[in-house]
Amino acid sequence: MDAQVWEWRVATGEHPRQEGEQQLIERCRAGDMEAFGTLWQQHRTAVFRSILGIVGNPQDAEDLTQDAFLRAYRALDSFRGEAQLRTWLIRIGVHLAIDHVKRKKAHPEVSLDWDVGGGYADIDPHAAAERNELRETVRKAIDALPPHHRAVIVLRDMEGMDYSEMAQALGCSVGSVKLRLFRARRLLKQRLEVLLGGSP
């Protein structure tokens, strides 16, 4: 298939075939790039947003998303189907993001000009400025957390995972997830109280 046609189909959400995820995985294992593109289209946003919530930089998040999907493509034979494919992909991306943050050993820089979601970047300049301020404040508070605490905040509060999915994505027990989430939320609450002055 022509690459441009396939990219257009992927961008517009038009899939060649509506089929089950397991069939797509089997086709990917056989080397079918079309099936892999369908899986990428279905899960790229979740993986990208999880990574972006941890690293805070859209460019780094985009690169790490590609690395995560490439690793997943190479390791599809080891996917046993015990967890959902989305959870497995997010797990790969979260581990890459945590390693990235540890490797940089510095708080990730947030560019002020990345496009805010929702399509209201150009509606009201005042509202856009408020959103940017809120985003900067929350980003600073999240960046003050350790990488593992960032991951639980992102998975729970941004991706809406339950505790068992988080445990599968992070490779730990449910009890560890609860303890991490408690500590992360307490730290985040304290940090936001300082940054927002107690009245957001």
Place this chain on the structure above:
Amino acid sequence: MKRLLCRWVEYYLALSVDDIETGLPAWVRRHLQSCARCQAEAGAYRRAREAVHQYAQLLPDAPSKGWQPLQVRAEMKQRVFPLQVALAPVAVAAVALTGFVLWQRASAPVDDRAPQSQVAQSIHLSQQEVAEQGRKAVGSATKGTKPKQNLPAQQVLPEPSKPAPSLRQTPSAPVHRSPRRILVAAQPAETAPEAESQPVAQPQSEPEVPVQPVLVEASPPVTRDIPEAFVVQPAYAAAAGGVE
């Protein structure tokens, strides 16, 4: 300072922040109605949750243009993979062959009839010379007596047809006897070449050298000048009438 009960309430507030009113246990809700500090904590957690949710809505979606480079990288991996599969047996065979050759060289048996190395030959020759000189020295020093102490040293000397023994197999010689240094000091012209040819690690075949004359010659010379204070002058000697 927080009470223990308030700490437990905070734990529930942090974990049940998604549905604060209905997800909490009954005893926590009762405590919240009576504790102002925990009510403030609940409000702070609620505000933090709302801020994070608003932040999550502002996160951008993944760019759709990322598929093309990903496809290129994935297909490149597919193309590279058969080449690696083809080269893997060749690499394994090369490593195995190299290892086998090295192992053969390392574990090859030593041929006794093979020519020895120069070091082994020099050690062997020096041992033969030392043995001959030792026999001569013993014969000249202990005439008519039985050389009891030199017998073991002569027995352990290697035969000419056998390879040179290693240092670990060489029996240790008696250490207390060291006349060689004295002999070199007394007769440097005769013993110096012999000392050069002898290996340091073979002291068991030292020839037995007579000790007494060497000690006399190694002592300081007796012709040292006598201080003037002790020299009897001729005038004084004549006055004393004893000396001409």
